[in-house]
Amino acid sequence: MLIVMTAAATKAQIDNTVRVVESLGFRAHVMPGATRTAIGVTGNQGAVDLSHFENLPGVAEAIRVTKPYKLITLDLRPDRTIVDLGDGARIGDGSLAMIAGPCSIENAKQAFAVAEIVKKSGAKFFRGGAFKPRTSPYSFSGLGKDALKILAEIRDQFGLKIVTEALDDANVDLVEKYADMIQIGARNMQNYTLLRRVGRSKLPVLLKRGMAATLEEWLLAAEYIMAEGNYNIVLCERGVRTFAQHTRNTLDLAAVPAVRRISHLPVIVDAAHGTGRSYMVTPLARAGVAVGADGLMVEVHCRPDEALSDGAQSLTLDEYEKMVSEVNAIHDVISRNGAL
């Protein structure tokens, strides 16, 4: 931590600040500057609460230096995490993981039709919502356990790994029974009860970034899960809320290299929620691969105009196949260039 004194701070105020620092068991490094004095604070293992200092007389600002995360950092574990679901379904190993499927499971027929195309495209993961968080209490909120059963059949028939969202502890119990990977949605990124619960799960976790989450908050959400013992986490950038109105969210692709610089966890891009408009999904999926993501999540539907949720951001089966061929070609290019 760095404490910056005001230009007008007296020697007594500086001395007092040093005293407070030392009384908390830290070491104070006084640095007199041209216009004001700064005091470096060392000896702290974790983050210190700034509020101990910023209201002291003569203090202009307290600046946190040490980041509060531990387990997610490259400092702790320099090798990248590979999340391995078996049967060659891996995220983070340099391949391009494709997670595709309908927004929500509406019936077996729809789900199987999409699954067939997803399998054919070479994807190893199938997504589909059983429990849907909906802004309005009057919107379709998923088929629940029935959807999970359909998903389990798809796994059996096509050998696809199933990724699906859980909204609460009871959901997690069911998802653990029927699926292969638990998704934590953007709205629940700081639902700590739920994070702790999936931290005790045997299944890997796909952790979406919250709508207004800073990089630090997102990584700390992963830290919650890891602190409970589950190290198999995949981060998913899905757009953040900004003033822009031409998309549902603003996809923040710089988050991919930013995560890479700090953490060993894999990171993928959700180009469907990240834009909210089907005509943008393919261009942004290409961009997600080009920026270096470990994978993509997209929504595919046989008849997007009849979807019960999020039809506006789903690809048709044809659009999906075209997208896969484009992103694979880009992935080849950047793999060859050693850019991953």
Next chain:
Amino acid sequence: MLIVMTAAATKAQIDNTVRVVESLGFRAHVMPGATRTAIGVTGNQGAVDLSHFENLPGVAEAIRVTKPYKLITLDLRPDRTIVDLGDGARIGDGSLAMIAGPCSIENAKQAFAVAEIVKKSGAKFFRGGAFKPRTSPYSFSGLGKDALKILAEIRDQFGLKIVTEALDDANVDLVEKYADMIQIGARNMQNYTLLRRVGRSKLPVLLKRGMAATLEEWLLAAEYIMAEGNYNIVLCERGVRTFAQHTRNTLDLAAVPAVRRISHLPVIVDAAHGTGRSYMVTPLARAGVAVGADGLMVEVHCRPDEALSDGAQSLTLDEYEKMVSEVNAIHDVISRNGAL
């Protein structure tokens, strides 16, 4: 809903769009304009999913008109809701409700010292965290049930109504046993499992606005609670996340008149989280009252520099007393002017 066709849309595309509208059971009103045609859609009881239309050939845009909320609107209930906790503790009746106390309950001594001042100031509500949502898994997360017991003693001794946050179903069970009002925090504003649970509670609910929630999303979160049968809801503006760095959040005081125009629910202002800096709390609390809020939520601590959480935004006991006298004087002025 309004469907806007592109300037180049053909008659066949317009006809087809009308056909889709009518096939869904709605009525289509074709309005040819100077440069393009628009189609009004009526007959829908609730919100229609835009995605049925916006990918149809020739459609430029689908604009939603009907808002998806029902129970929270003045349309449904023109009289303002008064949330009454008994013993004269009311929110929404034209008085200025004051909810004050420490961020978290750290021990009985601290809590009682603050409660004494809060009581003396004329406040009817005491706040204090038992379960704290913390960004880092390594931060102090509250005393839990022990804190609730201290809060219950404060209620008995001082006659203050207790407001405290619940993070999950298990918390709600305990809060119902020990407290008078359940707070839903910003991070949980779209935790629908939790919203439904408090919707089935007998206790009134204080619903904080999410960090990046639009007005509509916030009101729909209240709608979730009301849809389960709990009509005693108080909304709380606590700042939203923006690019601004001089505060922890940007307090959006315009939300108060905006809520008023749509909903019968009372709305209060949290000037502590809304700023994150103690020197701003009193000015923003004054502003909150002046804009017409039904009450204030503030954090008070005997020794903010020693607080285990959020000390930087807590008032000292002296500052709190000064603030109360200022906001009461402003409330008198605007009550006299009939501005509420």
Next chain:
Amino acid sequence: MLIVMTAAATKAQIDNTVRVVESLGFRAHVMPGATRTAIGVTGNQGAVDLSHFENLPGVAEAIRVTKPYKLITLDLRPDRTIVDLGDGARIGDGSLAMIAGPCSIENAKQAFAVAEIVKKSGAKFFRGGAFKPRTSPYSFSGLGKDALKILAEIRDQFGLKIVTEALDDANVDLVEKYADMIQIGARNMQNYTLLRRVGRSKLPVLLKRGMAATLEEWLLAAEYIMAEGNYNIVLCERGVRTFAQHTRNTLDLAAVPAVRRISHLPVIVDAAHGTGRSYMVTPLARAGVAVGADGLMVEVHCRPDEALSDGAQSLTLDEYEKMVSEVNAIHDVISRNGAL
């Protein structure tokens, strides 16, 4: 400045960083911490460019400490600036300055009708646009010099001081001839050619905050003006752009105490642009006064529904008179409490 090394930084990398710091004429303070080393940099008079350091091997982050402003700070000038336009028209002296008038001057009749009410209300300043920055090239962009002449007549007849916006150097020449105070609009807050030009003017300057300006950028825009020799500046908070859709901009009232803490310059609040909706103007004007602003800027129009620009955020004459009485009463309260 503080340079934070990575946890894995070698001694050689630390030594090299120290060498670079010293080669630039600064002093380096090495502070070994529990997990990583930080290096304090002192001896710099102004802000140092972070980029000299943040790409050096082993450097995790460079954090700027010294703020780049000088003339606007309380450090330099502890007494608050009072902008005095003569005849008792002062901003920053503890009174509540009221700047009112139509968005744009449409004709003499309209302007005089509004001026009469503004004068009667006790206001000392009249606003009215002659040159209007409009998002579309096809919108009404003001009467130009003809409007300035009308404004000058209003000054003569009513004794009101005239505040009007200038968009470029040529405008400033004219405004200097006809008006008393030059307004720099939000869109031009970083138009440095224009800032330098008004910095050489004899007229005081009303500097609106840019739509996405940080506090620091806003204060640095004032610094540009002061650096040219014009010390008579009034800052004006007018809302910033956020994701919120219930207002045109989100009025950031915390900017008022934040400016106060750093600068001696007066700061006022524009409740019209800050909301964009007439029904919110009075509540937010009250809040602006309660938060401690030195004045208000509002738009008043005889027939808002017929206004050529910004009618949706203008008060009628009656609404304006009611607002004035409410804000004066609040100003009395906080003056009595010594809160200003």
Next chain:
Amino acid sequence: MLIVMTAAATKAQIDNTVRVVESLGFRAHVMPGATRTAIGVTGNQGAVDLSHFENLPGVAEAIRVTKPYKLITLDLRPDRTIVDLGDGARIGDGSLAMIAGPCSIENAKQAFAVAEIVKKSGAKFFRGGAFKPRTSPYSFSGLGKDALKILAEIRDQFGLKIVTEALDDANVDLVEKYADMIQIGARNMQNYTLLRRVGRSKLPVLLKRGMAATLEEWLLAAEYIMAEGNYNIVLCERGVRTFAQHTRNTLDLAAVPAVRRISHLPVIVDAAHGTGRSYMVTPLARAGVAVGADGLMVEVHCRPDEALSDGAQSLTLDEYEKMVSEVNAIHDVISRNGAL
């Protein structure tokens, strides 16, 4: 335009609204709905000012439908604009235009060293600041005319087309004399005097998106230029301001397909300002090409750690050459796929 009445609106209020619509020369289409009535307004050539309606009694909301732009739209001109500077330097023709060079021209030696590499890489455009808009009045603000002379020499020697920023009319006069393309920076996107001036220039214009500009505002800034007769405009996405702190700006790559859908103008991506961190420039440049941009703008410097401005976001010569080879390979892929 669509006018939505409140649920409680009376027949008299609806009739009155229709009367106001018709009195302005428009046609009103009354559409009674299940809960409320909407009124479609047609017959307007351009955008109607919403404020004529939204304060009428019984009106809940007025929704603008017609967009206010004309010349920039595909409706008006279905063929994409190709900006051709001669000698094969074209933007918008399906090739990948590369605009590279130092942030600011510091001296001839530096500029020539960079230009040599830029030329060698196959780029056709050289960028370099002569007039730098700087947040602080005390920062280096460019060499001015001396820089322009150096740029002109580079043009002569290397055959590169020169792109450089102008901050005001006097700058434009000089840039017209020495350079090939005028850049309008983000801070000046709504400096209408400057937009009109470059609208009367013979040189093509590179128009950067403002820091908080919506898509519509950006396109309207281009409309200002076109309305004066200059049709050679290239749009440049350079990141917008959001709450995110891991980058200087949040690069909004979805703006590329969004612009494409509405306008015939070419659009490029500035990956340097869009991130502000050199380690992110190459990944985001790759993403910009993959999303379908017509070109890239990047900053290159021989010694970024010694740059007088923006060193933190500049590539070294080696990094630049590597980036060029990666983005060309991606451009080949998407050209082959017909994705442009």
